[in-house]
Amino acid sequence: MIFDSYSNSALQLANRIVMAPMTRCRADHTDAVPNDLVVEYYRQRASAGLIISEGVPVSDRARGYLNTPALWNEAQAAGWKPVTDAVHAAGGKMFAQIWHCGRVAHAALHADGSAPAGASIKPVATQTMIPGPDGKPVSVDCGQPEALSIQEIRGVVTEFAHAAKLAMQAGFDGVEIHGANGYLLDQFRCPAVNNRNDAYGGSLANRYRLLLEVVDAVAAEVAPERIAVRQSPYGLGNGMVADPEPLVTYPWLARELNQRGIGFLHIYCQTADWIHDATHSMMPALRDAFHGALIACGGFKTAAACEEILARGHADLIAIGKPFISNPDLVERLRRDAPLNKWDTATFYARGERGYTDYPTL
Numbered sequence: 001m002i003f004d005s006y007s008n009s010a011l012q013l014a015n016r017i018v019m020a021p022m023t024r025c026r027a028d029h030t031d032a033v034p035n036d037l038v039v040e041y042y043r044q045r046a047s048a049g050l051i052i053s054e055g056v057p058v059s060d061r062a063r064g065y066l067n068t069p070a071l072w073n074e075a076q077a078a079g080w081k082p083v084t085d086a087v088h089a090a091g092g093k094m095f096a097q098i099w100h101c102g103r104v105a106h107a108a109l110h111a112d113g114s115a116p117a118g119a120s121i122k123p124v125a126t127q128t129m130i131p132g133p134d135g136k137p138v139s140v141d142c143g144q145p146e147a148l149s150i151q152e153i154r155g156v157v158t159e160f161a162h163a164a165k166l167a168m169q170a171g172f173d174g175v176e177i178h179g180a181n182g183y184l185l186d187q188f189r190c191p192a193v194n195n196r197n198d199a200y201g202g203s204l205a206n207r208y209r210l211l212l213e214v215v216d217a218v219a220a221e222v223a224p225e226r227i228a229v230r231q232s233p234y235g236l237g238n239g240m241v242a243d244p245e246p247l248v249t250y251p252w253l254a255r256e257l258n259q260r261g262i263g264f265l266h267i268y269c270q271t272a273d274w275i276h277d278a279t280h281s282m283m284p285a286l287r288d289a290f291h292g293a294l295i296a297c298g299g300f301k302t303a304a305a306c307e308e309i310l311a312r313g314h315a316d317l318i319a320i321g322k323p324f325i326s327n328p329d330l331v332e333r334l335r336r337d338a339p340l341n342k343w344d345t346a347t348f349y350a351r352g353e354r355g356y357t358d359y360p361t362l
């Protein structure tokens with residue numbers, strides 16, 4: 001099953017294995033344009049049925065890390081075109097993951113020195129990297145966020161729509177809206193972070209208002225069947241606090257996305273436990289609510305593990321992260337049940353080709 005094609009009314013994927021979005025920091029922070037090394041990295045991995053790009057910031061202020069290739073201007077779109085061309089030439093498909101880091105950021109990462117954007121002024125107790133005095137990256141605490149005004153929220157919606165438009169121009173087959181992992185859209189969902197008393201805080205509908213406005217604005221640029229939305233239920237990364245009612249929250253969103261005909265709902269299990277538990281209620285609840293493709297992610301390393309969740313009907317596609325970093329030919333290795341190269345965490349966010357484009361194929 002995992003090696004069978006998948007199609008909806010807008011696109012066809014050669015198999016059901018998705019390369020999960022992974023930030024790799026190989027661009028230059030100044031222009032945030034993908035370079036030849038980025039082209040080669042994605043070209044090597046094009047046998048995935050679908051590649052979801054690393055998180056691609058939608059504006060300068062959306063950036064939370066050093067050297068992330070972005071998508072807010074024409075030069076960046078032009079830099080992505082050779083990437084999507086290479087993936088297509090190798091028979092693959094690719095979505096851009098459009099991203100706003102929100103409070104997980106630092107003013108020194110923004111060209112205009114603007115403070116991190118927040119749902120509220122609550123800071124996050126996590127670190128990021130900024131350029132040190134000698135230009136070398138140094139770890140620092142994320143900065144004090146400013147709560148977005150209503151006008152600034154409208155600006156964020158426009159930025160996502162503009163990035164989606166540029167993604168189409170750059171030859172991507174669709175976009176994934178990054179609504180997971182404690183970044184801006186997840187910060188609005190999280191009642192422990194979002195203490196607003198306007199239309200974007202309080203009730204579930206209010207806390208998901210920004211995400212759904214982004215979805216609607218993106219859907220004006222990209223066919224809904226080519227849109228994915230990523231969520232991380234139960235995820236506590238980047239200062240998220242346990243959702244009081246996850247089995248209400250996430251199915252509520254799934255129904256809203258379903259009504260809009262969104263093609264893909266991408267569920268990342270950060271702890272890699274509940275998603276592998278056939279008796280857990282979350283994936284069946286999402287399945288009932290959402291009739292597009294459900295993507296499951298977190299800890300899938302064998303074809304058998306992928307087949308198991310597909311067979312019980314709790315997912316249509318499986319996204320795989322770290323094994324794709326170290327195995328450019330992961331699909332072939334899963335097919336043959338061949339051993340996998342180990343990934344090197346030290347080079348996840350390093351510079352250059354080491355640990356990026358130099359992993360061997362079978």
Ligand SMILES: Cc1cc2nc3c(=O)[nH]c(=O)nc-3n(C[C@H](O)[C@H](O)[C@H](O)COP(=O)(O)O)c2cc1C
Nearest residue numbers: 020021022023054055268298299300320321322348
């Ligand atoms: C180096 C690295 C970078 C990541 N960057 C992103 C990202 O940009 N966007 C995102 O949604 N998830 C990101 N993730 C999470 C992965 O998409 C994936 O959910 C996670 O690695 C779990 O899958 P796995 O167990 O197959 O690795 C990243 C993970 C790693 C290891």
